[in-house]
Amino acid sequence: MEAKTITVKFKTKDFEGHTRSRTLSIPVSRPEEIYDEAVHILEQIEFPKAIRLIGLSMSSLVPLEERQTTLFDTLLGSEDDDK
Secondary structure (H helix, E strand, O other): OEEEEEEEEEEEOOOOEEEEEEEEEEEEOOHHHHHHHHHHHHHOOOOOOOEEEEEEEEEEEEOHHHOOOOHHHHHHOOHHHHO
């Protein structure tokens, strides 16, 4: 499965809940890609208070075989082709 939407949720020390998400044009599945997107979201947040809890979720899931290939996928080949 691949995710098109990455969401970061956090609670402040006062238990105030906040959510920030990012919907991508190309779904991601590799841990490095998910991490990079989560970091991008976190860099955009000005945390108002100390954080007591933080979480990450993925949604808008699509099966790997349903992903539309891009020009770069076609030109470079997929990573699976090397195995």
